[in-house]
Amino acid sequence: MSNSKIKKISFSFLLVIFTFGMFFAHDKSNASASSEALIENEEAAYTVIDELMEGTDSTNVEIIDASEFEELFDEKLIVLEDENYVYLFEEDSQDMKAIILEELPEEPLLDSIASESQAVQEVEDLVDTICSDYLTTDSYDVICNEIDDQESLTYTVELWEKISDDFYTGNKIAATVTEDGQLISFVTRDSESDQAIQELISGNSSFDVKVIESDAIAIAYDVLVDTVEQLELEEQLSAEECQPKTGDDVIVSDSGKIMDVTDVIEEYDIKLDKTETQTVETYRELNQGSVQWVITVTGVETNRDFGIEFTVVLDAQTGAIDSVNYTR
Amino acid sequence: MKRKIKSIALLLVLCIMFSFGANSYAASGTCEVFYFTYTGSVGAGGSAQIQTKLKSSGYTANRYANTNAYYVRRTMNSDVVFAIVSHGAAGRVICANGTQISAKSVASQDYNYSLAAWFGSNALSGTKFVYYGGCQTAQTSSTYGNLLSYTTSTLGAKCALGFYESVANNQATYFETQLFNYLASGNTVSYSASMASALTYSTYGSYGNVNTYKIYGTSGTTIK
Numbered sequence: 001m002s003n004s005k006i007k008k009i010s011f012s013f014l015l016v017i018f019t020f021g022m023f024f025a026h027d028k029s030n031a032s033a034s035s036e037a038l039i040e041n042e043e044a045a046y047t048v049i050d051e052l053m054e055g056t057d058s059t060n061v062e063i064i065d066a067s068e069f070e071e072l073f074d075e076k077l078i079v080l081e082d083e084n085y086v087y088l089f090e091e092d093s094q095d096m097k098a099i100i101l102e103e104l105p106e107e108p109l110l111d112s113i114a115s116e117s118q119a120v121q122e123v124e125d126l127v128d129t130i131c132s133d134y135l136t137t138d139s140y141d142v143i144c145n146e147i148d149d150q151e152s153l154t155y156t157v158e159l160w161e162k163i164s165d166d167f168y169t170g171n172k173i174a175a176t177v178t179e180d181g182q183l184i185s186f187v188t189r190d191s192e193s194d195q196a197i198q199e200l201i202s203g204n205s206s207f208d209v210k211v212i213e214s215d216a217i218a219i220a221y222d223v224l225v226d227t228v229e230q231l232e233l234e235e236q237l238s239a240e241e242c243q244p245k246t247g248d249d250v251i252v253s254d255s256g257k258i259m260d261v262t263d264v265i266e267e268y269d270i271k272l273d274k275t276e277t278q279t280v281e282t283y284r285e286l287n288q289g290s291v292q293w294v295i296t297v298t299g300v301e302t303n304r305d306f307g308i309e310f311t312v313v314l315d316a317q318t319g320a321i322d323s324v325n326y327t328r
Numbered sequence: 329m330k331r332k333i334k335s336i337a338l339l340l341v342l343c344i345m346f347s348f349g350a351n352s353y354a355a356s357g358t359c360e361v362f363y364f365t366y367t368g369s370v371g372a373g374g375s376a377q378i379q380t381k382l383k384s385s386g387y388t389a390n391r392y393a394n395t396n397a398y399y400v401r402r403t404m405n406s407d408v409v410f411a412i413v414s415h416g417a418a419g420r421v422i423c424a425n426g427t428q429i430s431a432k433s434v435a436s437q438d439y440n441y442s443l444a445a446w447f448g449s450n451a452l453s454g455t456k457f458v459y460y461g462g463c464q465t466a467q468t469s470s471t472y473g474n475l476l477s478y479t480t481s482t483l484g485a486k487c488a489l490g491f492y493e494s495v496a497n498n499q500a501t502y503f504e505t506q507l508f509n510y511l512a513s514g515n516t517v518s519y520s521a522s523m524a525s526a527l528t529y530s531t532y533g534s535y536g537n538v539n540t541y542k543i544y545g546t547s548g549t550t551i552k
Contacts, residue, residue: 072527098530101522103548147492147540149466156539174529176539187526189533232367242363244424245392245399254433254440259398268368287533302368304426306417306463309494325536327494328370328415328463 038078044094045078049087051129052109061087073097085183095131099186108181116144119155123175126186127159134188135161135171136197153179163286169197170286193286200286207291209316213282216293219319220312221272224297227310227324228270269303277301284316291316355386355552357408357454364414366394366424370497373413373461374504381512382409385552397427397441404443405451405483409459409551413504416462416490419472431473443478450484456551457517458488461504465490466542480545487517487549492540499536503528511551518547 042063049061061082069088070077076091084105088097110122120142127134143158154176161171170191176184200207211219251259271277278299285292297310313322359382363375375391382389387408392400400423404410412429415422420430426439433442452458458479460466468474479488489507491500503524510520525539 073530098526100519100526102516102519149492149542150468156535170533172529172533174535174539185522185526185539187529189530191533231369242391242393245360245362245390245395245402247399247402249398249402251396251398253398253427253438254430254435254442254445255438256435257438259438268366270368285533304368304422306415309496311496323498325496325498328373328461328497328500 038091041089041091041094042078045080045087045089048089048094048096048130049080049082052126093133095134095188096186097188099130099183101184104182108178109183110177110181112181113153113155113177113179116146116155119146119177120144120157122177122181123157123159123173126175126183127173130186131173131188134173135159141168154184155179163197163200166283168283168285169193171197191286192288193290196286196289196291209284209291209293211293211314211316211319213293215319216282216314216316217280217295219314219321220293220295220297220310223312223321223324224272224310227326228272231270231326232268270308271301271303274301287322292322355408357387358406359387359389359409360403360407360411361389361391362393362395362400362412362414362423363391364394364422364424368415369394369422370414370462373497373501374508375411375413377505378411378413378459378508381508382551385512394424396425397423397429397439401429401441401443401446404458405447405455407455409457410455411459411461411504411508413461416460416465417469417472418464418467419469419474421460421462421465421475429475430469430471431475431478432471434471440472442472443475443483444473447483449482452479453484455483455485456487456549457511458485459504459507460488460490461500463491463494466492466540476542476544485545487543487545487547489517489521489541489543491537492542493537495538495540496534496536499528499532499534499538502531503536503538503541514550514552516548516550517543 046061061080064079064081066077066079069079073088075097077097078089078091080087080089084101084103086100086102088100089095090097110126113119113122140159140161143160145156147154156174156176159173161169163169170189170193172189174189175186178184196207253259278297281296283294285294293314293316295312295314300308300310302308309327311325314320315322361375361379361382363370363372365371379389379391400412412421419432420428422428428440430440430442431444433444434440460475465475476488476490479485506524506527507520510523511517521541521543525535525541528538529535
């Protein structure tokens, strides 16, 4: 082989090596850039937890695999864990997505709570610490529910971001806290309606509802008539579905009476037309860019000693039913 | 050479013994899941998924529909996990034909089948977890008692979960599906309930009151 040929081959070989080298360096550079961003976000997450833990003993928090949580919450997350909680951060915004309780800490994260207003204040302070930018409009409504089960007092505080009175963006925050200041849970909800929110705030009239409130209530009651009819029907099970558990026992109830398992108690009757006992509440809410009416009917009597509540969600532009729900 | 073959054979035997031993630590026992489709009832809810998750945990999991309270209650003491998806009220869950299971005995009621009338103290000591998937099943009734405390404190089940308020069916169905999904992965009842509750809110934009769940007994119980 001549010298010139050797030189040509060597040059070609070096050119190929150089090209591959540039490719991998560039790729590594991209990977390095995204890794840097991730590291930055992770450090930000640690900082938030440090602020959350301020005033308590330091905690051994570490990053864990986020894949399982990302699949369930359907977004990119950074997940950290200590001996008491799992902390889920949105990777892009670094806002806290959820705090999941594993074991109550010895030192509560919050101050003791003696009233609903105090519970609200504690939660609002918590939100300032861990996701202050989550709610983007200037106002929100606060819903606080207190449960006193004679053993403990628990408050669930929800912050509903709003556009105007009884019109919500669907972006929400919920936290459950105890009177001792223990944080039981924290979670945010994204209605995926950012563009619609901006357009509504700027006064875009394309979102003006075509179904007014009274019509929405009428549509809800219409669909509830069908719902109640279905609920009152005896659903016949096919042989392939689950069958009752039976036997040959002599059945004796608490009264001592020998019962026949085929005895049929009075059929279930939902008194939907007894509207004088019912309360109807409505509000509008964005969900995935669409405006919906949410209609709740409470105080519906039945012929049993417990009642039932219904919630109907329908599209405020078309009147189409999105969902019907009822209590157990 | 012979020594080498013997060593390999011994190693093989040890590996086989270890794998059998590992399998013997998988969950075993019977579970029951009840749901109701009779007039006015809740429907299947998450009962099918509950059964699937219990089976994947290694249990024999039987699922029944539309069962009279007597038979729903009958072999609870043989269940490692018991779950019922139905209407509920303070101190009771509703079963087929208007019958119900309560904590306390109510001698005046033909349709009441109480835990107290059927089981003696600690009868459920072999039961790891009882799920009462109905409205207000965590509440105390002066007539019917408290299902959760009776199931754990008196009957000795390790852990029980019910709801303090009336729960919406759509959210409750999702909650119980996720609850048992997490339990089947080896998580504790408290962690599984916390995850299920957060996922429900994130998915539906409302809790439907599933966040009012109460856990009695040992909240760190696992079912595997």
